[in-house]
Amino acid sequence: MTGVPADWMPRAAMRRIHVHWTAGRHAPNATDQRAYHILVCGDGSLRRGNTSIEANAPGSGLRPAAHTLNANTGAIGVALCCMFRARESPFDAGPDPLTEAQWQAAIAAIAQLAHRYAIPVTPRTILTHAEVGPNLNIPQRNKWDITRLPFDPDCQGAQAVGDKLRRAVAARLDGMSGTVEDLPSDPALKLPRFRVSGVAPSRLNFRRAPDGERAGALPEGTRVERLAVVGDWWQVRTPAGYVGWVWSSYLTAV
Numbered sequence: 001m002t003g004v005p006a007d008w009m010p011r012a013a014m015r016r017i018h019v020h021w022t023a024g025r026h027a028p029n030a031t032d033q034r035a036y037h038i039l040v041c042g043d044g045s046l047r048r049g050n051t052s053i054e055a056n057a058p059g060s061g062l063r064p065a066a067h068t069l070n071a072n073t074g075a076i077g078v079a080l081c082c083m084f085r086a087r088e089s090p091f092d093a094g095p096d097p098l099t100e101a102q103w104q105a106a107i108a109a110i111a112q113l114a115h116r117y118a119i120p121v122t123p124r125t126i127l128t129h130a131e132v133g134p135n136l137n138i139p140q141r142n143k144w145d146i147t148r149l150p151f152d153p154d155c156q157g158a159q160a161v162g163d164k165l166r167r168a169v170a171a172r173l174d175g176m177s178g179t180v181e182d183l184p185s186d187p188a189l190k191l192p193r194f195r196v197s198g199v200a201p202s203r204l205n206f207r208r209a210p211d212g213e214r215a216g217a218l219p220e221g222t223r224v225e226r227l228a229v230v231g232d233w234w235q236v237r238t239p240a241g242y243v244g245w246v247w248s249s250y251l252t253a254v
């Protein structure tokens with residue numbers, strides 16, 4: 001697994017990542033290659049779709065990859081190649097089920113994309129196709145990707161699968177702290193902002209994971225943007241672009 005090659009992620013103002021399955025075989029066909037930017041095969045290997053991510057950026061003037069009804073602008077389409085002839089009820093994953101290797105590879109790729117494009121891990125910014133209707137209020141036609149994980153039958157439904165996806169992506173992002181490259185700003189995307197409050201004269205521990213290894217410390221008054229929430233631990237980005245986790249009690253909204 002080498003991840004998403006840098007040249008598959010051109011500079012662009014992207015707002016969201018939509019995660020699909022193709023309802024096809026474990027490898028993409030020509031239709032799949034047209035519809036999505038990045039495809040994850042049954043063995044976890046990645047294929048690039050025919051359309052570059054930048055074609056879906058707002059105002060690109062290019063023909064976008066049409067992966068989501070009325071919601072393609074600003075949206076990266078990632079598809080897991082699987083679920084050919086699958087049936088929703090009674091559930092039957094068919095001959096090409098979504099595999100655990102594929103799910104793990106997709107999470108790694110989505111974390112890379114989220115990092116590259118500074119997309120926060122929230123239900124409105126990193127979501128499955130099945131969540132587009134409820135979370136963005138943009139109705140889709142009976143899309144049930146991804147409401148089932150054949151390797152984890154206890155996890156069912158759009159919200160449960162979406163939450164599992166986001167927890168895993170947020171955990172992967174911990175290993176990616178560092179300066180975020182300057183990207184074209186998207187005025188539609190406003191991250192909640194906070195400042196460190198109530199720790200002086202000490203500093204607030206800045207960790208690689210919720211309750212994890214200490215990576216540094218933030219002085220009183222530091223302004224941060226919130227990227228993700230896991231219980232009382234928040235993932236934040238500092239003005240210098242460092243990403244890490246802090247205890248939320250010492251952050252005040254600004």
Ligand SMILES: [Zn+2]
Nearest residue numbers: 020021129145
């Ligand atoms: Zn879909």
